Amino acid sequence: MSEKDGLLELFYRLVEVQAPSGFEEPMMKAFINEIKPFVDEVHGTPRGNVIATQNGSDSKAPKVALVAHLDQIGFIVFNVDALGFIRFRKIGGSVTRAIQGQHLQILTEEGPVVGVVGLKPGHITTPAEANTIPQIEEMYIDIGALSRDEAEAMGVRNGVPITYATSTVNLANGLVASPSVDDRAGCAAIIHIAKTFSKRRPKATVYYIGSVEEEIGLRGAATCIYDLDVDMAVAVDTFPAGYQPDVNMRDLYYEVGKGAGLHVGEQGDRVRIQSQQVHRWLRKTAEAHNIPHQVGIMRGGTDSMEMMQTRSGVPAATIGIPRRYSHSPVEVFADSDLENLVKIVTIAIKELSPGFTTKRV
Numbered sequence: 001m002s003e004k005d006g007l008l009e010l011f012y013r014l015v016e017v018q019a020p021s022g023f024e025e026p027m028m029k030a031f032i033n034e035i036k037p038f039v040d041e042v043h044g045t046p047r048g049n050v051i052a053t054q055n056g057s058d059s060k061a062p063k064v065a066l067v068a069h070l071d072q073i074g075f076i077v078f079n080v081d082a083l084g085f086i087r088f089r090k091i092g093g094s095v096t097r098a099i100q101g102q103h104l105q106i107l108t109e110e111g112p113v114v115g116v117v118g119l120k121p122g123h124i125t126t127p128a129e130a131n132t133i134p135q136i137e138e139m140y141i142d143i144g145a146l147s148r149d150e151a152e153a154m155g156v157r158n159g160v161p162i163t164y165a166t167s168t169v170n171l172a173n174g175l176v177a178s179p180s181v182d183d184r185a186g187c188a189a190i191i192h193i194a195k196t197f198s199k200r201r202p203k204a205t206v207y208y209i210g211s212v213e214e215e216i217g218l219r220g221a222a223t224c225i226y227d228l229d230v231d232m233a234v235a236v237d238t239f240p241a242g243y244q245p246d247v248n249m250r251d252l253y254y255e256v257g258k259g260a261g262l263h264v265g266e267q268g269d270r271v272r273i274q275s276q277q278v279h280r281w282l283r284k285t286a287e288a289h290n291i292p293h294q295v296g297i298m299r300g301g302t303d304s305m306e307m308m309q310t311r312s313g314v315p316a317a318t319i320g321i322p323r324r325y326s327h328s329p330v331e332v333f334a335d336s337d338l339e340n341l342v343k344i345v346t347i348a349i350k351e352l353s354p355g356f357t358t359k360r361v
């Protein structure tokens with residue numbers, strides 16, 4: 001048995017669960033079921049975050065929150081027209097150019113209804129149309145229904161959530177392509193860490209948290225550690241990588257397969273700096289144990305930014321898994337990056353002892 005045993009299988013199980021932002025219940029249940037055997041207590045909060053507690057062996061050691069988000073990008077039914085075609089909108093930042101021609105699943109209360117995103121026949125598109133991407137408002141889903149009544153009888157109504165129905169596939173060199181790598185990879189990582197520590201507890205108490213609504217503005221993270229006595233938090237997430245033919249190195253620095261990403265900061269509309277104390281703790285661990293990692297500024301935002309603003313401020317940083325084709329149905333990551341992330345976080349927590357401090361001065 002090696003430390004990574006079952007990690008990828010856990011990831012494959014979690015990507016089968018459909019939970020777009022605001023509709024996370026299936027992932028809340030899956031997270032609870034998967035982590036329950038390894039922790040002392042687990043519960044869902046009114047906001048939807050799931051908090052699992054694993055008491056450490058030394059009550060004076062630091063208390064750490066590991067946070068992965070339960071939600072995924074998706075879509076939502078906007079309306080159903082008289083002929084049974086479905087107009088829809090995005091939940092989160094789905095890449096517009098990836099949508100047409102895809103299989104989607106409409107997550108009705110009676111179960112998923114599969115549909116395809118229709119598009120104009122190539123024979124009649126004008127040259128100008130052929131080179132532009134329609135806006136989401138112009139797109140439509142075909143479920144085969146012949147009328148609104150028939151669609152509604154299938155459970156397809158306004159406000160029903162939708163996800164990609166694209167299959168997960170394995171590529172060469174340990175690469176995996178799947179929808180919702182963001183952030184089922186992170187969920188798999190923290191559940192796996194809980195499993196490892198269930199056999200031999202570290203000194204530190206660890207809270208394993210599944211947060212909600214990350215993709216629509218880090219909303220779950222704003223409350224997820226509010227009631228907890230934590231010394232620091234680590235968001236475990238994915239992030240966009242470069243090194244693909246249509247991405248310039250000046251825009252994306254990180255590379256798939258080169259190790260977990262340890263971010264100094266995040267660049268959204270401005271660069272925001274993460275807790276350098278938490279960042280350094282993770283980075284020194286990776287360096288000391290020669291675990292492949294990459295250090296840089298990631299594009300986008302993660303839950304750590306929001307957790308830093310909880311109460312009087314909780315030191316937080318993000319460690320992540322680089323992935324190509326971010327927010328598409330074929331997000332590609334390397335299994336080695338996931339394993340290396342798990343290694344870094346596991347060893348970093350194992351080595352925490354009462355003297356550790358996140359004080360800035």
Ligand SMILES: [Zn+2]
Pocket residue numbers: 069182183214237238
């Ligand atoms: Zn994410």
